[in-house]
Amino acid sequence: MKQTIVLALLAAGTLGMVSAQAADVRVMAANCAYCHGPDGKSQGPIPSLAGLDKGYFIQQMKDFKSGERPSVVMQKHALGYTEEECRKLAEWFAAVK
Amino acid sequence: MAFNRRDFLKISAGAAGAATLGGLSGCATPGARAKAKVVVVGGGFGGATCARYIKIWDPGIDVTVIEMNDKFVSCPFSNTVLGGISDMEDITHGYDGLKKDGVRLVKDEVVGIDAAKRVVKCKSGATFNYDRLVLSGGIELRPELIPGFDAAAQQTVMHAWKAGPQTATLRKQLEAMPNGGVFVISIPGMPYRCPPGPYERISMVANYFKQKKPKSKVIALDTNSDIVSKKGLFMAAWDKHYKGMIEYRPSSKPVRIDAKTRTVVLDVEDVKADVLNVIPPMRAHAMTAAAGVRNDNDNWCKVNFTTLESTAVPYVHVIGDSISAPTPKSGSMANNYGKICAAAIVELINGRQPDASPVITNTCFSATTGHTAIHVAAVWRLEGDKWVTPKGASGVSKEESEMEWAYMTGWAKNIWADTLNL
Numbered sequence: 030m031k032q033t034i035v036l037a038l039l040a041a042g043t044l045g046m047v048s049a050q051a052a053d054v055r056v057m058a059a060n061c062a063y064c065h066g067p068d069g070k071s072q073g074p075i076p077s078l079a080g081l082d083k084g085y086f087i088q089q090m091k092d093f094k095s096g097e098r099p100s101v102v103m104q105k106h107a108l109g110y111t112e113e114e115c116r117k118l119a120e121w122f123a124a125v126k
Numbered sequence: 127m128a129f130n131r132r133d134f135l136k137i138s139a140g141a142a143g144a145a146t147l148g149g150l151s152g153c154a155t156p157g158a159r160a161k162a163k164v165v166v167v168g169g170g171f172g173g174a175t176c177a178r179y180i181k182i183w184d185p186g187i188d189v190t191v192i193e194m195n196d197k198f199v200s201c202p203f204s205n206t207v208l209g210g211i212s213d214m215e216d217i218t219h220g221y222d223g224l225k226k227d228g229v230r231l232v233k234d235e236v237v238g239i240d241a242a243k244r245v246v247k248c249k250s251g252a253t254f255n256y257d258r259l260v261l262s263g264g265i266e267l268r269p270e271l272i273p274g275f276d277a278a279a280q281q282t283v284m285h286a287w288k289a290g291p292q293t294a295t296l297r298k299q300l301e302a303m304p305n306g307g308v309f310v311i312s313i314p315g316m317p318y319r320c321p322p323g324p325y326e327r328i329s330m331v332a333n334y335f336k337q338k339k340p341k342s343k344v345i346a347l348d349t350n351s352d353i354v355s356k357k358g359l360f361m362a363a364w365d366k367h368y369k370g371m372i373e374y375r376p377s378s379k380p381v382r383i384d385a386k387t388r389t390v391v392l393d394v395e396d397v398k399a400d401v402l403n404v405i406p407p408m409r410a411h412a413m414t415a416a417a418g419v420r421n422d423n424d425n426w427c428k429v430n431f432t433t434l435e436s437t438a439v440p441y442v443h444v445i446g447d448s449i450s451a452p453t454p455k456s457g458s459m460a461n462n463y464g465k466i467c468a469a470a471i472v473e474l475i476n477g478r479q480p481d482a483s484p485v486i487t488n489t490c491f492s493a494t495t496g497h498t499a500i501h502v503a504a505v506w507r508l509e510g511d512k513w514v515t516p517k518g519a520s521g522v523s524k525e526e527s528e529m530e531w532a533y534m535t536g537w538a539k540n541i542w543a544d545t546l547n548l
């Protein structure tokens with residue numbers, strides 16, 4: 030069984046496969062770019078996300094969801110993502126140089 | 127790492143998918159394989175974004191964008207050009223950023239697609255082979271569906287529903303119109319590009335009249351039975367800022383138009399304009415028909431939402447306004463569908479499984495005056511083959527505000543940058 034899997038992977042040329050989850054966060058984070066700029070680097074009055082502290086980011090997403098932090102658009106967007114996804118997004122943006 | 131039987135089946139499916147890629151088949155070692163070729167038709171919000179993100183996520187893929195215009199002219203903010211708040215220069219951008227990303231840009235018009243041979247044909251005679259094709263040519267307007275809107279009429283009656291020379295001409299007509307004149311706009315039935323767009327245009331023209339030609343009027347002839355987007359917010363803005371200046375008439379489908387007298391003939395009456403703006407019905411652009419993918423009633427294109435691949439023809443992906451979807455036809459959506467498509471193409475070309483449950487979001491801002499705006503926003507998650515909005519993850523502004531005008535300008539800067547690498 031194990032050997033067959035390796036063969037299947039070889040045939041597909043996918044040894045060293047990027048985990049599907051890493052790809053997910055990348056695309057999910059890209060969802061934010063039309064407002065926050067590519068890689069979260071904003072050119073206008075919408076705040077940048079690039080390099081934000083992870084803990085701060087997670088707290089903001091929570092507060093947008095609950096309404097604790099009043100927002101124009103972010104409550105609707107934040108409510109579209111799970112807690113786990115917000116954590117991953119926070120990690121992704123914190124890592125942007 | 128322990129594999130179970132399900133993982134194995136998934137991997138095998140991925141391998142089978144990769145093996146069927148023409149040009150790649152037979153190559154077991156990734157380093158030795160021929161470069162996979164992706165051809166993108168159209169460098170608008172969908173196509174440019176998709177091309178750019180394929181290059182970002184896998185620089186090894188050869189990406190060509192074929193675009194017939196020299197420059198990108200943004201429909202978003204074209205209504206403020208009509209209102210005299212911005213000018214054509216503000217909404218016009220170059221394609222140099224895409225080239226910096228390593229995307230090959232070809233200025234040509236695609237005139238034919240042979241999906242069996244996987245070849246795209248251009249007006250110049252040039253042809254391009256592809257492993258995967260992305261169609262993002264936007265919309266085909268259909269003036270022929272309105273009697274009287276013939277070639278001669280199209281010289282003087284603008285649609286301005288594709289930003290460019292039409293926008294500039296309509297602005298000139300508004301500038302030349304005397305104080306006391308009447309601007310008539312005819313709105314097509316849903317679905318059409320940018321649901322709030324016509325109502326934003328009404329606001330921007332009224333804003334211009336209020337400042338420069340206060341005796342003038344706007345008459346809106348809507349084919350729909352009601353305002354289709356942000357109704358309460360638009361009505362509040364019209365009442366607050368443009369009282370008595372806007373006449374909105376629902377269920378007013380044009381029977382025919384007379385360009386010489388600038389008249390729209392309705393069932394019940396004739397409406398005469400000084401400046402006439404007719405937005406005809408529309409469908410997916412002609413190249414989707416050429417590729418055989420305009421399979422929703424010959425109007426729009428049905429796709430698999432995990433990959434944006436056509437349900438009719440393999441290796442052909444369709445994004446942006448052309449697709450048949452419950453999501454709105456907006457620049458924000460085209461930009462994000464472009465990324466879902468890019469990610470899926472990268473996965474498929476590398477023999478991996480595309481994400482089975484992507485998330486997509488929309489936000490459309492609309493200007494209500496020269497310094498206030500409103501928005502509608504929503505998040506959708508793919509569950510099976512249905513887009514589902516989580517509880518609370520959609521809605522509109524509480525009220526118009528100057529803050530939203532600022533965010534709207536920020537959105538424009540960032541979506542242009544994200545689409546074109548500005």
Ligand SMILES: Cc1cc2nc3c(=O)[nH]c(=O)nc-3n(C[C@H](O)[C@H](O)[C@H](O)COP(=O)(O)OP(=O)(O)OC[C@H]3O[C@@H](n4cnc5c(N)ncnc54)[C@H](O)[C@@H]3O)c2cc1C
Binds near residue numbers: 200263411457
């Ligand atoms: C007045 C107005 C206001 C709008 N405001 C907003 C807004 O505020 N927010 C928002 O999100 N959306 C807005 N939109 C909607 C937005 O413009 C569209 O949804 C978006 O442009 C769709 O992207 P697309 O890639 O499908 O098509 P497009 O952006 O139209 O791109 C299509 C490209 O393909 C090219 N092309 C077509 N056929 C060929 C061919 N055969 N060969 C080569 N090239 C070809 C065209 O030249 C064009 O560059 C507005 C639209 C209008 C009309």
